Amino acid sequence: MAVESLAGNVSETPATGQTVTLEVFRYRPEEETEPVYQAYEVPVHKDWVVLDALNHIKDHLDGTLSYRWSCRMGVCGSCGMMVNGDARLTCATFVESLLPGPIRVEPLENFPVVRDLVIEMTDFMEKLESVKPWIIRDEEKPLEDGEYLQTPAQLADFEQFSMCINCLLCYAACPVYGLEPGFTGPAVIALAQRYNLDSRDQGAGERNAVLDTDEGIWQCTLVGECSEVCPKDVDPAAAIQRYKVSSTLQWYRNLLMPWSSK
Amino acid sequence: MMKRTIEPFWWSLFGAGGTLAALFIPITLFINGLAIPLGWLAAPDYENVLQMARHPLARTYLFLLISLSFYHWAHRFRFTLYDGLQLKHLNLLIAVICYGGATVGTVAAAYTLINL
Amino acid sequence: MSANPQHTPYHPRWYRAPMPIFWWVRRWIHARFILRELTSIFVAGYALVYLLQLRALGMGPEAYGRFLELLQSPLSISLHGISLVFVMYHSITWFNLAPRALSLRLGGRRVPDKVIAGLNFAAWAGMSAALLWVTLTG
Incomplete structure (x- = not known):
């Protein structure tokens, strides 16, 4: 898969054998008027950040999930989301620090939501x-x-x-x-x-x-x-x-x- | 000419009051409200307290402490009502009650201290 | 095809989460903020009690004695106890936030925030000791 190779070196870090549940905010305006939470079971890899887990969902579990990201290194400022209620850069928030989960991922608060985790700015x-x-x-x-x-x-x-x-x-x-x-x-x-x-x-x-x-x-x-x-x-x-x-x-x-x- | 706002004035009273209150209220409250009534400290002699409070510097200090504590409350409480209870539509009413209350308290403090 | 009858393609339907009235109970950091703001009630409340004490002082020894007796009631003691916690919380949060408003320079370099906060706390301790001393020797 072409997409996978983009994040390739990260997903190749060893899996720990554990899994964690991500409860992801979904809002698809053509389907629902109110947002829902969708749970995904994601393997835990060493040194994975929440953004890696989202990329795993997008690549392997559900290609319809929408969110913004770019640099993966805390410079571009596009992957900000609410992680367990706190405003965080998902590229700088380690999954291991949030175990055993579940990890709730929501779009940034106080902004209108366009779709899923994408806000209007x-x-x-x-x-x-x-x-x-x-x-x-x-x-x-x-x-x-x-x-x-x-x-x-x-x-x-x-x-x-x-x-x-x-x-x-x-x-x-x-x-x-x-x-x-x-x-x-x-x-x-x-x-x-x-x-x-x-x-x-x-x-x-x-x-x-x-x-x-x-x-x-x-x-x-x-x-x-x-x-x-x-x-x-x-x-x-x-x-x-x-x-x-x-x-x-x-x-x-x-x-x-x-x-x-x- | 840009639109003038009165907020800097209220904020300066809020800030001055907050600082004075932070420095002096806890110890004053502890001495007068707890230590002396509970007998941990001996109550000072009435005449001494009166003479001390009548000193011009003491009167000035007491006036500033009390009045600015009121304005500190007025400003903070006003925004707590706005944000905490989402009462922004009652903006003017809340401002009049808060700052008006602090002003009444200030007049009372001036009257009391002048006639001490 | 579309399960949402309001939806038409190419027209954004943004979702806006309403802010609940009691938004500040949902998170400790916000509750802590509201608590900090509410300390102002105790600051003004004690200022009022203090003003009443000064008024009694001006009305003569008898009135002042009656006021001091009032302060000894269990209700007064417990209210003062609770108030002390809140006014202390005011002082602590106030001095901790002081570096945000104050930017001091010494010899071209910014004084570190910790030093500014430390100076504030030292002033607090010093002033408290001074007032205590005045009371003890007065």
Whole structure:
């Protein structure tokens, strides 16, 4: 089978002789209005991750199962799912750590489900675009003046927030996003901070119009789960909290010195 | 001109109150509500307590601790009602009750401490 | 062919799981969050008791004595006992989260989160000792 060879080197790791049950969320809109759970008995291989188990189902047990995955190494951010209720990258969640099972696999929470484990993420993409996640300059300097220089210390200011892989685990873990779909949300605010804190960027004011609002940072109640589930240690909760601190200082500055604001 | 939001103001009161309460409320509660009533600590002399509380610094401290603790509650409880019970549609009513209650408490604290 | 009468090909029928009202009882991490938020009731509740004590203080030795007697009732003791647990929980969670809001720099390097939280806890211990000392010597 061609598909098998893709994941070949992984499925060749020795089987332990054990099996585990995966309870997989199924939603096939042409067949059912409400999702159902389907149980699959999967052999346990040494060093298998949940994604390997799903690939085993797809290749050997049920080709109709739909889910997203790509890199298998925690970089692409496409295989995020709820594993036993926790938002996880399935390529980084070992089956052996979840034995004896059963292991419940569901699509990421707080998003509409298109089919089975595939969620609809347009809302996130639009919010991401709304904060202009690129370097904004008041005026670009001419090419012959050379590049914009940055010291390692200036890089350290935002580097952590630039590690985001848009896997959406933080949105799935955020009850505020589930309750208030208008909330800008953890990753988008962290990515906005990534550019706000970049010494080459001058676009903080434009982003502020989106973020310093009731639907932006002020919706957050610091549940803190976004930072707990983040596979890249981005710590969106800290990004939001520090944004709140600087916005509050700015608010008092504008109050006490109204002439200084634009 | 961007849309102004009042949230930074409430959040700053919430934050200041949360910090003061975190530092001072547990020990104050322990001393006055448990240790002295249970006899673990001797009750200080009435005149001494009164003189101490009348000191301008003490009055300021007590006012800030009590008032900001109220506003800390108001802000947190408001969002707990929104999220915990999904009452966002009662937004204005809840805000008036929470911040209004804290303001009444603040006036009461000011009145009490000025007339101490 | 289609078992779902609402379904027409090429038109997405997304499934949206509703958020139950008591969403926070389903998971310990969420219940813990709501508990943390509810500590504010005990913070404000004790602030109110403290304010009433100050009011009694201003009304003279007799009123103050009556208030102190009230504090000795079993009901008062048990309420204060429960409240102490919650206000301690407030303090612990508050100082643990402090590094999220505070980003300090010393000599160009970020002060580690653990140090910031540690300083907060040290301040808590110091302030508590100071208030205890004032009470004992006052």
